[in-house]
Amino acid sequence: MSKTKKGLFEGVVSFNKQIGERFYRLGLRFKGEAGKAFAGLVPGQFAEFDISTAGLPACGEIPDDLRDSARRELLLRRPFSFCNVEIDGDEVEVEILYCVVGAGTIRMTTLAAGDIISVVGPLGNGFSVPESKSTALLVVGGMGAPPILHLAKVLKEKHPEIETVGFVGAKSAVDFPLEEIQGQSKDALKSMSDFELNGVTWQVASDEGDIGHKGFVTEKLEEWLGSCDAQKDTIIIYSCGPAGMLRNTAAIAERHGVDCQVSMEQMMACGIGLCQSCAIECKGDGGTEYKLCCKDGPVFDSRDVVFKV
Amino acid sequence: MSDAVDISVEFAGLKLANPVFTVSGTCGYGDELSDFMDVGSLGGFVTKSITAEPRKGNATPRIVETDAGMLNAIGLANIGLEKFIEEKIGVLEKLKTSVFVNVAGQAIEEYVQVTEKLASEKAISGIELNISCPNVKKGGISFGTDPALILEITSAVKKACGNKVLMVKLTPTVTDISVTARAAVEGGADALSLVNTFTAMSIDIETGKAVLANKTGGLSGPAIKPIAVYLVNKVYNEVAKDAGIPILGMGGIRTASDAIEFMIAGASAVGVGTANFIEPGCAVKIIEGIKGYCRRKGTGKVSDLVGTLG
Ligand SMILES: Cc1cc2nc3c(=O)[nH]c(=O)nc-3n(C[C@H](O)[C@H](O)[C@H](O)COP(=O)(O)OP(=O)(O)OC[C@H]3O[C@@H](n4cnc5c(N)ncnc54)[C@H](O)[C@@H]3O)c2cc1C
Ligand SMILES: Cc1cc2nc3c(=O)[nH]c(=O)nc-3n(C[C@H](O)[C@H](O)[C@H](O)COP(=O)(O)O)c2cc1C
Ligand code: FES
Numbered sequence: 001m002s003k004t005k006k007g008l009f010e011g012v013v014s015f016n017k018q019i020g021e022r023f024y025r026l027g028l029r030f031k032g033e034a035g036k037a038f039a040g041l042v043p044g045q046f047a048e049f050d051i052s053t054a055g056l057p058a059c060g061e062i063p064d065d066l067r068d069s070a071r072r073e074l075l076l077r078r079p080f081s082f083c084n085v086e087i088d089g090d091e092v093e094v095e096i097l098y099c100v101v102g103a104g105t106i107r108m109t110t111l112a113a114g115d116i117i118s119v120v121g122p123l124g125n126g127f128s129v130p131e132s133k134s135t136a137l138l139v140v141g142g143m144g145a146p147p148i149l150h151l152a153k154v155l156k157e158k159h160p161e162i163e164t165v166g167f168v169g170a171k172s173a174v175d176f177p178l179e180e181i182q183g184q185s186k187d188a189l190k191s192m193s194d195f196e197l198n199g200v201t202w203q204v205a206s207d208e209g210d211i212g213h214k215g216f217v218t219e220k221l222e223e224w225l226g227s228c229d230a231q232k233d234t235i236i237i238y239s240c241g242p243a244g245m246l247r248n249t250a251a252i253a254e255r256h257g258v259d260c261q262v263s264m265e266q267m268m269a270c271g272i273g274l275c276q277s278c279a280i281e282c283k284g285d286g287g288t289e290y291k292l293c294c295k296d297g298p299v300f301d302s303r304d305v306v307f308k309v
Numbered sequence: 310m311s312d313a314v315d316i317s318v319e320f321a322g323l324k325l326a327n328p329v330f331t332v333s334g335t336c337g338y339g340d341e342l343s344d345f346m347d348v349g350s351l352g353g354f355v356t357k358s359i360t361a362e363p364r365k366g367n368a369t370p371r372i373v374e375t376d377a378g379m380l381n382a383i384g385l386a387n388i389g390l391e392k393f394i395e396e397k398i399g400v401l402e403k404l405k406t407s408v409f410v411n412v413a414g415q416a417i418e419e420y421v422q423v424t425e426k427l428a429s430e431k432a433i434s435g436i437e438l439n440i441s442c443p444n445v446k447k448g449g450i451s452f453g454t455d456p457a458l459i460l461e462i463t464s465a466v467k468k469a470c471g472n473k474v475l476m477v478k479l480t481p482t483v484t485d486i487s488v489t490a491r492a493a494v495e496g497g498a499d500a501l502s503l504v505n506t507f508t509a510m511s512i513d514i515e516t517g518k519a520v521l522a523n524k525t526g527g528l529s530g531p532a533i534k535p536i537a538v539y540l541v542n543k544v545y546n547e548v549a550k551d552a553g554i555p556i557l558g559m560g561g562i563r564t565a566s567d568a569i570e571f572m573i574a575g576a577s578a579v580g581v582g583t584a585n586f587i588e589p590g591c592a593v594k595i596i597e598g599i600k601g602y603c604r605r606k607g608t609g610k611v612s613d614l615v616g617t618l619g
Pocket of ligand 2: 275332333334335357358381383385411439478504505506528529530531533559560561562580581582583584
């Protein structure tokens with residue numbers, strides 16, 4: 001997968017669609033140089049969005065728990081990864097999947113088709129596909145879905161020879177940022193143990209058990225690895241989600257001797273290696289060292305990362 | 310109105326193409342911004358703080374956004390003097406702008422040792438002394454708040470810096486910044502830069518804990534601009550003007566208008582910090598904007614703006 005030069009670009013919003021109580025999908029179109037840059041976007045790469053120009057929703061539409069934080073002045077850009085990239089002639093449409101959690105994302109909900117927003121990207125290192133692999137296991141926790149969904153699609157298109165199996169988990173059914181789940185009735189959810197998306201079958205787990213396996217998604221992963229008889233060095237795990245889930249995934253990968261790439265998150269002020277805010281503790285010569293999530297990551301080999309308990 | 314505007318400035322004996330710098334800790338070691346701008350078009354460039362040994366820096370979270378500002382507690386994470394000279398001097402040499410290396414330390418000897426090594430590097434025009442660091446030998450009190458220590462450290466580093474320009478970066482977290490500015494000038498500073506960040510705190514009310522792992526951090530960005538403008542004006546009037554010492558003014562600058570405020574207040578040059586994170590390359594727009602302002606106002610030389618507060 002190739003990587004293109006980053007830059008400061010403007011994108012035009014093509015849609016901003018609510019898909020769940022707190023989840024939205026936002027489409028952005030890029031032309032010219034911006035289009036060229038984003039056409040080469042690798043799954044796992046991200047961009048920094050300036051949403052300070054977007055307005056707040058009408059007072060009554062702001063959820064109670066976000067009233068206070070919604071009043072904050074935005075200064076910094078916000079980092080988001082991508083769940084899809086479509087190339088359409090000399091235009092490129094990228095899509096992000098976001099969860100409304102604070103001052104910035106509440107403003108994002110007011111973006112409408114035709115609005116222009118400033119984007120710095122594409123940034124960081126995405127997932128890579130080593131040649132020796134014939135099986136890819138995709139492991140998603142909650143809001144970790146976007147880059148892994150993108151990866152699933154790219155694997156199907158560019159590496160059809162690789163068998164790809166998906167695992168997705170969240171606290172409960174409402175916490176899956178996926179239309180395939182958000183649109184379903186309670187009964188339908190109860191009986192759903194897997195579903196198809198981007199050419200991959202995804203096994204489902206939820207902590208509360210109102211959808212799929214009751215328990216951690218990593219238990220499904222472990223079960224799969226335990227019962228497979230493929231050579232372990234032909235398997236690779238790709239994962240994105242909360243820190244605890246990534247730690248468990250990394251431990252499972254280690255136990256089974258399987259390669260694993262994880263996409264990490266850290267508070268970021270710049271996204272381009274200027275501020276040193278996004279440190280991720282990694283194993284170094286004889287001890288540990290900090291690497292930058294924005295520049296050295298966000299995708300890391302799980303063996304390099306020191307996961308905090 | 311004449312169209313020809315001279316935006317070059319003289320700064321402590323250096324001839325700068327324009328008054329705009331990018332400042333320490335916000336623009337990397339040299340080439341990090343090059344995808345967004347021609348770093349060589351800057352008037353000056355100040356590197357991230359360098360210490361004698363590499364430093365890992367603080368635990369995370371290292372930053373948090375606040376209203377119109379941000380707090381940072383990076384903890385002087387840097388690659389250390391040796392690696393800096395090995396890997397970064399070559400990059401800086403090619404920049405075609407005046408480069409200042411920001412030097413930090415835990416003891417006066419460390420500042421002197423780092424400065425001595427850098428003094429022989431052709432790529433460097435000056436040293437910026439970051440005195441907002443705790444003095445480990447004196448129970449962790451910041452060098453930058455004690456005038457006697459400022460005098461001592463400035464004179465010691467002055468002796469070590471050969472023909473390089475010595476700029477002392479003042480901390481704003483003091484009762485009277487003119488007292489600390491005077492101490493730096495007496496110690497032999499060729500220029501002053503101000504302000505560094507303001508010590509501040511942000512609390513997560515759900516956990517009842519400070520948001521930053523370090524608990525406190527430095528406040529930067531637009532939130533501090535009016536205070537920074539005031540402090541620059543104060544130091545200009547009370548110290549720098551009579552001493553003939555130029556000021557590099559900074560604190561919340563995002564636009565040419567912000568920069569011009571600092572120049573009117575008394576800054577000979579201006580520094581862009583936090584704004585690099587939000588709009589990398591904005592320094593180039595600021596240079597153009599300053600030119601446009603001078604043209605509109607009929608100011609033939611940008612330096613004629615300095616200290617003109619009416
Ligand atoms: C590389 C990367 C990729 C990301 N991809 C996505 C994505 O595809 N979809 C998505 O919904 N979110 C994604 N995030 C998280 C997203 O950046 C934050 O949710 C967003 O910045 C919150 O902004 P806010 O102003 O609404 O929240 P704030 O009011 O700033 O904060 C609200 C909450 O969000 C957390 N938060 C703020 N900034 C970050 C950050 N940089 N990383 C993690 N948590 C943060 C805060 O700790 C706080 O709990 C990604 C983050 C990173 C670093
Ligand atoms: C993330 C960050 C890191 C910084 N690191 C340093 C540093 O290493 N040394 C230093 O002297 N100043 C450092 N500063 C202070 C800036 O150089 C500048 O003085 C301050 O941020 C005010 O300007 P601004 O509001 O334009 O950012 C840092 C500031 C930020 C935001
Ligand atoms: S976010 Fe600034 S260095 Fe990574």
